[in-house]
Amino acid sequence: SAVISQKPSRDICQRGTSLTIQCQVDSQVTMMFWYRQQPGQSLTLIATANQGSEATYESGFVIDKFPISRPNLTFSTLTVSNMSPEDSSIYLCSVTTGEQTQYFGPGTRLLVL
Amino acid sequence: AQSVAQPEDQVNVAEGNPLTVKCTYSVSGNPYLFWYVQYPNRGLQFLLKYITGDNLVKGSYGFEAEFNKSQTSFHLKKPSALVSDSALYFCAVRGDNTGGGNKLTFGTGTQLKVEL
Numbered sequence: 695s696a697v698i699s700q701k702p703s704r705d706i707c708q709r710g711t712s713l714t715i716q717c718q719v720d721s722q723v724t725m726m727f728w729y730r731q732q733p734g735q736s737l738t739l740i741a742t743a744n745q746g747s748e749a750t751y752e753s754g755f756v757i758d759k760f761p762i763s764r765p766n767l768t769f770s771t772l773t774v775s776n777m778s779p780e781d782s783s784i785y786l787c788s789v790t791t792g793e794q795t796q797y798f799g800p801g802t803r804l805l806v807l
Numbered sequence: 808a809q810s811v812a813q814p815e816d817q818v819n820v821a822e823g824n825p826l827t828v829k830c831t832y833s834v835s836g837n838p839y840l841f842w843y844v845q846y847p848n849r850g851l852q853f854l855l856k857y858i859t860g861d862n863l864v865k866g867s868y869g870f871e872a873e874f875n876k877s878q879t880s881f882h883l884k885k886p887s888a889l890v891s892d893s894a895l896y897f898c899a900v901r902g903d904n905t906g907g908g909n910k911l912t913f914g915t916g917t918q919l920k921v922e923l
Contacts, residue, residue: 695853736897737851737913786850794839794858796899796911798851 696721696789698799706805707777714773715802717787722767727788727796728760737786743770777806809834811900813914820888820921828883828917830898840881841899841911842872851897857881868892888921895919 697720707713717726726743740760741751749762763771774781787799810833820826832838839858843851855866862874872883883896898914 736915739910742910795841795853795856797853798843800850803848 695793695795696723696791696797698787698789698797700785700787700799700802702802703800704803704805706807709778709806711777712773712775713777713804714771715785715787717770717772717799719768719789723789723791724767725790726764726770727790728762728770728772729786729788729798731784731786731801733782740772740785774804777804779806782806809900809902809912811898811912811914813896813898813917815917816915817918817920820919822890822921822923823887826883826885826888826892826919826921828896828898828919830881830883830914831879832881832898832900833879834900834902836902838874838879838881839901839903840872840874842866842870842881842883843897843899845895845897845916847894854883854896888919890921890923893919893921 699718701716728740729737730740731737739752740755741749741762743749743762743764745764745767759775761773782805784801784803786801788796790796812831814829841856842854844854845851854870855864857864857874865871870885872881874881896917899911901911
């Protein structure tokens with residue numbers, strides 16, 4: 695398994711500002727993922743964060759809005775840029791282990807006013 | 808394209824009774840199937856998975872799931888429900904030959920409510 699922490703756990707932000715979310719894993723992992731869970735909804739994959747290369751974004755998500763960094767095998771950041779109330783969601787970091795299982799962090803609860 | 812259906816938005820069960828949360832899937836290749844649970848204000852916790860082998864998979868907290876290839880289903884079950892099992896349950900799938908690598912597709916979730 696993997697132990698994943700995220701910072702901040704929650705935040706309230708003003709529209710037009712940006713927030714950077716950090717994800718730390720207790721072991722080295724090849725693939726890290728960022729998901730969004732809008733209120734009352736399921737999880738939607740934003741992007742896959744690859745160490746040493748650009749993140750791979752899913753349809754509907756762009757790098758200008760959600761820039762991602764992956765400086766090493768245990769850490770990644772997701773920035774939510776120029777926020778609007780529609781960005782209010784839970785943002786979840788996830789990693790895949792050698793057991794073919796994805797483990798999730800506790801999430802960052804974002805409210806944009 | 809892969810997809811997951813959880814036909815019930817909510818399942819209500821009396822404590823001590825058996826529970827079933829339904830999941831059907833569509834995927835190319837052999838399926839890798841997962842169940843996760845989300846408690847209020849928490850992230851997703853892994854419950855169990857089917858990769859290969861026995862169709863009946865046992866997981867955390869007394870949960871189990873049965874893989875049925877002919878019905879493309881992976882229903883979550885527990886013989887005796889507890890009030891503390893009340894949470895949101897997600898089924899997820901990916902194919903063993905997914906080009907994108909490990910990309911999971913999630914169902915819409917089923918809210919389980921266990922009452923005294």
